[in-house]
Amino acid sequence: MNDKSILLVEDNPDDAALTVHALETNNIGNRLVLARDGVEALDYLFCTGTHTGRDPDDHPSVVLLDLKLPKIDGLEVLRRIRATESTRLQPVVILTSSNEDEDRIKGYALGANSYVRKPVDFDDFVRAAGQLGLYWLLLNQTPPRGN
Incomplete structure (x- = not known):
């Protein structure tokens, strides 16, 4: 079992299901954690709320x-x-339907590692998710984590 996880922060159930399907289609079998809102994502990352007791050293790969x-x-x-x-070195990819210049600028200014617009076409989305998975899970080298 691959212990590298992916934290998917997505409130739209259709987009979440599509992302899961796209990753599976590309044979990316990493453990996927789904957060449906910003609070749940922060609780997961900081081991608070419903995620109190989670291992704080278990950081998602992306x-x-x-x-x-x-x-x-x-x-x-x-x-x-x-x-x-x-968490300041945590790889974060903005995966959004927004094509607004302002969102891209703010995202990068806040330290996003990448900004990817969700393709509208299903096949394009499957390809994009596969490329994201291959890059961030296999090719990208993250800095070592401090204890």
Whole structure:
């Protein structure tokens, strides 16, 4: 079993199911954790709320972060990730339907590692998810984590 996990932060059930299907289609069998809003994502990353007791050293290999989220939006989630020592180096890919220049600029300014617009076409989305998975899980080299 692959112990590298992916944290998918996505409130739209159809987009979440499509992402799961796309990863499976590309034989990316990493453990997938789904957070349906910004609060749940932060609770998972910081081991608080419903995730109290989770191993704080078990960092996801990558966070796939939507921007338009309930409770706390994706840009605020990213800001909090970068503002905290234990997560500031966490790879975060913004995966969103937004094609707004302002969202891209803010995302990169807050420290996103990548900004990927969700393709509308199903086959294009499957290909994009496969490329994301291959790059962030197999090719990307992350810095060592401090204890």
